[in-house]
Amino acid sequence: MSIDMSQFYQAFFDEAEELLAEAEHLLLALDLDNPDSEDLNAIFRAAHSIKGGAATFGMTDMAEITHVLENLLDKIRKNEMALTGEHVDTFLEAKDVLNSQLEGHRSGADVDRDVQEEVKRKLKALSEGKPVSAAAEMAAAAASAAAPAAPKPAVVAPAAVVDKMRHYNIDVKALSEKDTANLEGELGLLGDVSSKRLDNGHVAFSLKTEDSEDDIISICAFIVEPEDIKITLQSAAAAPGAAAAPADGKQRYNIEVPELSDKDAENLKSELALLGDVSISKAGGKTIFALTTEDSKDSIESICSFVVDLETLVIKDAPSASAAAPAEDLAVASNGFIEGDGFGFFEPITPPPAAPAAEPEPEPAKPVEAAPAPVIEKKPAAAKKEVEKAAAVETTSIRVGVEKVDQLINLVGELVITQAMLEERISKLDPVTHEDLLNSLGQLTRNTRDLQESVMSIRMMPMDYVFSRFPRMVRDLATRLGKKVEFVTSGAATELDKGLIERIVDPLTHLVRNSIDHGIEVPDVRHQSGKNETGRLSLSASNRGGNIVIEVTDDGAGLNRERILSKAKQSGLPVSDTMPDSDVWQLIFAPGFSTAEQVTDVSGRGVGMDVVKRNVSAMGGVIDIRSALGYGTTMSISLPLTLAILDGMSVSLGDNMYVVPLNLIVETMQPQATDIKTVTGAGFMVHVRGEYLPIIPLYSLFNQPTQITNPVDGVLVIIEAEGKKAALFVDGLVGQQQVVIKSLETNYRKVPGVSGATIMGDGSVALILDVPTIIKMGQNNNSEGVYQ
């Protein structure tokens, strides 16, 4: 895991946490007899979003649970099933499990698999219409507590679902660490998987899934040769009940290293925590780590090698955790760390006697129950420690409301203006008599500038932040769907408001998924239709006409007008066959609309597009579709600028100042009289480097009085947008600066030719020119012959 990814994980964690909290809130408020369909939709969307994110980051356990959760919710919201209290209870349980999984991923702690499986099974049972009565549940719980190793009694309804799960052992010939990890990730999409490196160099995967052997082979085929795979089906009876085998495939190791410094020990511990549960103790000049993990000795060694010499490292197999995690070990696990050598800063803490340490185990007297108890009880203890550690990390970032940041930015802007005013006033004072005052003001100036810079940097982020999460997702999805996709991005440096960046992720994720799932065809089909087998998916961002335009373009099948129309008629939407294409495309944004024949866990539920539309509109943006059947689709999201930084050239016109976006300026020039030509009385042209460009006088376009009406006395700014060039005639150039774009539309309305406004250093307002519109307006003016 590279460090880079951590920021995205953090974003996902925060987001998922919020979504879960929201879902819980809605669930609790849900009226059983008359559930609000909007609330159900909201819960469904929360689950869907978490699933999307979890899948993107390869957190298959969360994706799995949300997938079943979603299935059930989908049935309820489509009224195929009535909502019961049982549903709500199970949903809440699922929410708790997701929360703990989230916490698990965040801190690297392991999550109690029993509970996960239990909830997953319940959800499945419910979605198949089987009752999971409280009694049955308790029976199941009791059964699993009493005889964890035994298969579930057949009478318990949920067990029937487990039966569908098959347990495969997959033996793969020599495989590198990386490939192993990849393959494990791929197999994880099918079900529960664990891997073990065998002595003969082979890698053994153990997979529990509902899918067939063929599916497994086809997935493996991306990474290894089919000849090298051997798949054996483990008989259902031999396979321990999914829920009953929490430590399945896990091995317990004792790792002995020469005594380490506290810092090294802590480092190593956190490294090992990535593999599984770890606890630390010290004895006889050695530091001993007790590790429960699914990973092989090799990977432990490779991790340890960062911190300790391999020669001095001893890894011993310990008895399996599930079978006999002795109570003493527990005591060591919770106290061992404190026992170590201290620096004498603190009172030595005497380890509590064994009895209290063993307390969490309820009545370990009965031998049958004693076995599972340590496993179940040990997890919370370990998890708690991890959570504490995570809590310490969390404080490094805080989530603050966007309004607060906005307010801060505005206040700092005011401060800068006030400071400029002060400076101006003080500059009139005698520098000798007021030296102290001047010095202090100089300091204030520097501090204000620093303050402004750091405040501004809070909000602006390059689109790269969003774009960089996609390559992995695209790759995974394409592999899974058996498609070949080339992924390109452009405009990753375009800066976007942080608030928008965060909110654009979800819609973009949906669009990219859709493009891969529905847009780009499988290689065979592409080949038949004469296209390159590898589809092309591009993600681009640009500042355009005062908007930020983000486009997802694929060269896939395009939208099928007929199919959308017929589907819309089926769903009872008001449509007619003569609707223009653009209106037809908008139909796909209707809630629950999907033309996909099959619901996969990628897409096809018709939930994506209405969320996309909703999110984009919430940001004040519009989404536009351009599509041609057989040639591809472009989804274009255009966001208004609420706050974006622009490199601009300020130009003067009469008493006013205007800002022209620098990236649209080709050059500026003071024309010679000989360069100016009149064209059939319709307008002026200027001759620049062999080209004749129309002159657009800003004063006449904006009806603003100015002294300078002859281009020779003023300045021509050559602007270019949408492939057209023109020469904008203004009084003069003032300077180049970065400006913060503010929308005029917040309190006023859209003004033709103006994309926004900004506040200049002296506190006055300057309008930012909308160059593409101005070029168009200039053309109209010319053709109407408004000016001679």
Place this chain on the structure above:
Amino acid sequence: MSSITESGNNTNDGVTNAKEFLTFVLGNEEYGLEILKVQEIRGYDAVTKIANTPEFIKGVVNLRGRIVPIVDLRIKFNLGKVEYNEFTVVIILNLNGRIVGMVVDGVSDVMSLQPNQIRAVPDIVASIDTKYIVGLASVEEKMFILVDIEQLMSSTDMELMDSVAMH
């Protein structure tokens, strides 16, 4: 001043229906608008003119980092003498989150009115279209025209908002 204290007393008397109005002068007429719509009152600053807008839209100003349009009701309704000096007053309104400034001849008072003090509008009384007038109030021999400022400012006449943005 005294009337403000009075009105304060009135509201404290437990009469819940009373509404407070800010009264302002346009030409020879006195108008009132619901005080809860008023964000602040300030002097007239230099505005940035916006191209191709009607004359009564003076332009936009920077109000603590927000770009706020300024309209001059005197021009819009052909009232009073249009001049800008240090006594010119701008009432900054907050209408459902949208902030608009309006230039008036002067701000006079804040008064509290009971519903029974507000009378229906006869057909023609003011320069402002009657559909934006909620009623008339007469207090101490003076007549105030109570304006539904939100309706007025969001009307198409004012050209302050895009048609889509209207509530």
